[in-house]
Amino acid sequence: MLFIGDDWAEDHHDVEVQDETGRKLAAARLPEGVEGIARLHELVAKHGSDNLDASKVVVSIETDRGSWVQALLASGYQVYAVNPKQAARFKERYGTSGAKSDKGDAHALADMVRIDRDQLRPIAGDTEEAQAVKAVARAHQTLIRERTRTFQRLRSALREYFPAALNAYADLSLTSTDAMELLVKAPTPQAAAKLTRTQITAVLARHRRRNRSAKAATIQAALREQHLTLPEPVTAAYAATVTAHARLLIALNEQTAGLEGQVKAHFLAHSDAEIYLSMPGIGAVTGARVLAEFGDDPTRYASAKARKNYAGTSPITRASGKSRSVQARYVRNNRLADALQTQAFSALNASPGARRYYDKQRARDVDYNPALRQLGNRLVGILHGCLKTRALYDEATAWSHHAHPHAA
Known part of the structure; x- marks a missing residue:
């Protein structure tokens, strides 16, 4: 060798x-x-x-x-x-x-x-299809994180010189493209106060908002309220900053939406997509992220425990001398952990068995996050069994031993 x-x-x-x-x-x-x-x-x-x-x-x-x-x-x-x-x-x-x-x-x-x-x-010997899903799923998630960072910078600037905009566009979601277009059109308090209801309605109509007349009236009223202002040169400087961030958010919204379509297309073309989508709490985007990080090599995980360990949902034990503690596993694939946390949260409403399992943990005085992590750990084991046997998720089979409380 x-x-x-x-x-x-x-x-x-x-x-x-x-x-x-x-x-x-x-x-x-x-x-x-x-x-x-x-x-x-x-x-x-x-x-x-x-x-x-x-x-x-x-x-x-x-x-x-x-x-x-x-x-x-x-x-x-x-x-x-x-x-x-x-x-x-x-x-x-x-x-x-x-x-x-x-x-x-x-x-x-x-x-x-x-x-x-x-x-x-x-x-792992992942297929070309799985590698493609991984590439687009990670890129899509990175764009979403970048959009969040950009929004936080924009929000911080608005709080400094134009807090009324935060209240005015709250119903639209400040990361939405129509809210960003209104900010670009009127980035200062003085310009925003001059926006007519017709101008606001036209932007909302272009993005197919419902109840446009009522929303436009609410936005106009909020923008015309009295509030503290900064000197004109300082306001102009902040307005230039906000305009740049708003234009960047518009571009990020467009590219994120386009990449989301690619994520769904590549994921749905994969042979394991049907099994992932049968799991409670998993949609096309979440399923793509979980598949991307787990891969599709059938020999990669020798057991459900190995898959759970890689996912970071299973706990670790620290024992030395007389001390022994069981702790959460924080050294893990964070992208996969985020996707599984999202699945576990969504599964609470999608699966009665998952809800009972979560409530059982909470009844033992387990906090919210640890209980959700334990539910995610259980769902990873179920997913491993479904992939191994090439079977779709079945609610009765998955939670059969949790359907009734055990005798004391």
Whole structure:
């Protein structure tokens, strides 16, 4: 077997090749791209035996995505994505001085995959469809988070010089495109007070708002109320800031809506979509996020417990001497944890069994978030069973042992 440590950077890779005894066979700096992959294959061919199978080449690298990683997987190599924190802890056995070099990192990664391979997780063999869902689902969620950050900046600026706008556009939702268009049209208190009901109604009609006349009257009245003002130059400066953020939010709304359509299209085209959608609390967007983070490799999770551990819904136990505590698992995939929290919350109204399970936890004086996390943990186990047996969710089967309270 050959063991390769790959310390990657944006434009190059430092690699070291070892044999089964840990003897260093080669070290090189390879460029990113086709040329680099070709030179890596040459190193493997040079130092491997004539009949070396590709599966006997084991690569350790601190990432699980990108064209380089996909090329390694396509070559048939075993590829292990090492968490950077794990790699840093492993390198401490060589010394505590804190010295660092790219060649040294490649050496440590090769040693790590040779010595502790059984403790590492190989990169899952997800299908192309699952990888596509992951790409668009993560991008969609990132845009939503960016929209929230932009809105918070806009809201902070409005509170400084134009708090009446926060009240006037509250019914429209301040992140909505029509509210942003009205802000762009009249970004100062003086300009907003001059907006006519016809102008406001026209914007609401363009975005198909109901009860437009009543809403326009309410907005106009709120914008014309008396309130404290700032000097004109300061107001103009804040207005320019708000206009820039409002235009950015309009663009983010448009791109988020377009990307949401891509998320749904890619998710619904996946063979597992029907199973995910049968689960309580899961819609197309939430289902896409859960599928994206779990992947679709049927061999990745050996058991429901393994899937729960990866999801971060299962607790961890800390025991030392006479002390023992059970705590929430906070080192986890946060994107997946957020999606499962959303599913668990929605399942309270969609599934009577989920509601009973949640109420049972609350009756034991478990707080809201821990009870919701335990419900999410249970739902992950149910999802694992459905995916394993290729069966749709069934309410009676899923909660059969929770349907009636046990005797004391």
